[in-house]
Amino acid sequence: MELRLYDTLTREKRVFTPTDPARVRMYVCGPTVYDFAHIGNARPVIVFDVLFRLLRHIYGADHVTYVRNVTDVDDKINARAAERGISIRELTEETYGNFLQDVAALGCLPPTAEPRATEHIAEMKTLIERLVKGGHAYVAEDNILFHVPSMPDYGRLSKRPLDEMIAGARVEVAPYKKDPQDFILWKPAKEGEPSWPSPCGIKAPGRPGWHIECSAMSWKHLGETFDIHGGGIDLVFPHHENEIAQSRCAFHTAVMANTWMHNGFLQVEGEKMSKSLGNFVTIHDLLKEWPGETIRFAMLQTHYRQPINWTVAGLREAQRTLDHWYDLTNDVASGYLCADALDALADDLNTPKAFAALHELRSEAVKGAKAAAACLKASAQMIGLLQQSVADWASFRPASVAIDDAQIMASIDARNAARKARNFKEADRIRDELAKIGVVLKDSKDGTTWEIAR
Ligand SMILES: [Zn+2]
Structure with a gap:
């Protein structure tokens, strides 16, 4: 090699x-x-x-x-x-x-x-x-x-x-x-x-x-x-x-x-990280909100020589993918290492390309290919992912991880409907409910977006 x-x-x-x-x-x-x-x-x-x-x-x-x-x-x-x-x-x-x-x-x-x-x-x-x-x-x-x-x-x-x-x-x-x-x-x-x-x-x-x-x-x-x-x-x-x-x-x-x-x-979120900007993120604090593997995976989504923009959206995406990978490889023995993923790593540690190869394995695994699931497991493990049992992985669900996108979107729709009907009391109640689980809404002329409060 x-x-x-x-x-x-x-x-x-x-x-x-x-x-x-x-x-x-x-x-x-x-x-x-x-x-x-x-x-x-x-x-x-x-x-x-x-x-x-x-x-x-x-x-x-x-x-x-x-x-x-x-x-x-x-x-x-x-x-x-x-x-x-x-x-x-x-x-x-x-x-x-x-x-x-x-x-x-x-x-x-x-x-x-x-x-x-x-x-x-x-x-x-x-x-x-x-x-x-x-x-x-x-x-x-x-x-x-x-x-x-x-x-x-x-x-x-x-x-x-x-x-x-x-x-x-x-x-x-x-x-x-x-x-x-x-x-x-x-x-x-x-x-x-x-x-x-x-x-x-x-x-x-x-x-x-x-x-x-x-x-x-x-x-x-x-x-x-x-x-x-x-x-x-x-x-x-x-x-x-x-x-x-x-x-x-x-x-x-x-x-x-x-x-x-x-x-x-x-x-961090498009800005230089500094204590004065209030966007100084320690590993220690991040680990209270996200599994270590999610942080690792999010970090490796960008090629190591490129500048990286660290975002909560990136962490959520990483978390979703890992959830899926854990699910697919549950009860599957480790298989062969994926040649395409290894080739990508051997080409100046091209982790994004290696993950693209693993995503293809995932597609095959979804269709029921056991060998693909086994190969996905082995290859992800070689990069330091899928190291835990599914039970351990599922047991860490702080608010930032547990939030369900579809549920939030439904709440946002309900709030917008309430606002349209000029029922501001109900709109505020929905906003406060979301704030309790750490979701902050941002309204703009293009609609409502949300993010996790830090
Ligand atoms: Zn030195």
Whole structure:
């Protein structure tokens, strides 16, 4: 089976050939653990879980190493712990525990290794000392900085012009920097912050910058170069560009990873997700309203490289389809994997095309083809769906799931009839009844639409 993946570095879809098929190695940047993960954070976790499953299918479950790190030293963590009056360790343990619960509910397999930054300080220091010795980094006022002009082909991943990179990184114009693009590898710790003895003869205790963490952890767990590096598109610059600079300059290698994969942005109901817009959706909250599989399925309806518009309508659609699939495959043994669905996945994880193949199987299964139902079950399971018993699936029916479209449409018609008859009391009563089950009506000149209240 030929797997083709889009590589951000070369900007092309290429046949994937692992360096060692007996040990396929993938690294994905994981969470910074200071708060509940939001639905945008869920996207790479789900996307790379599908890739992990596919790689395991192709190369064998024991031949794929998937490393997803945990950033447990960060300014945001320090600030949040101080705000809540708990220790940094308490905060990171609690947040990471929540994260693991959330992603397990989304049907994601545990990665092979989940290294923590704070447990790899020694490796970070080794890398930093190498970079300083090699002339790629320097010490300035107890900071250690990577000197970007020391790497002639810096910027190949993001392919941005220099001025844009400086603006994009919002780099601090510090007087001790030799070049405005230079970035922090190590910095002095402020009072009360976690700190470690500094490398390179610096007396003041310090702590690592964010980028060096991933270079150190991928090195420790996967080696100097490896097969796939993944993450969200927002990490291309500066994070991944800087990881590449650190690792390649420390090890004198031509590449850090052979394939760079990035998932697209996520918007909520057509808008950028932000706390100020009030459309900030955490996985944790979403899981109270929707089964994890529904969230996973809705996420994979869009190809991973495309921007995704996260909507309640999309969740409802996913829920309806899964209800139907569960119904059709009840009491059916798992069958063969659908070749068309596998081919679609092998073509740069084309999940929408894979689902189209599964919809065809559904049509055949509806007509009574047992083999089609068995194939649908096996193929959906391979993507991390239909993992539960029908009884378990049916037992989770919060208001958002249980709402019956036909019933709502009938209520809307009754309300409109009441309004036409100028019976506003009855119209209001129907509207209030719907509000009680979380359905909000919107009237416009084109008619009445409805949505689930958040
Ligand atoms: Zn990273």
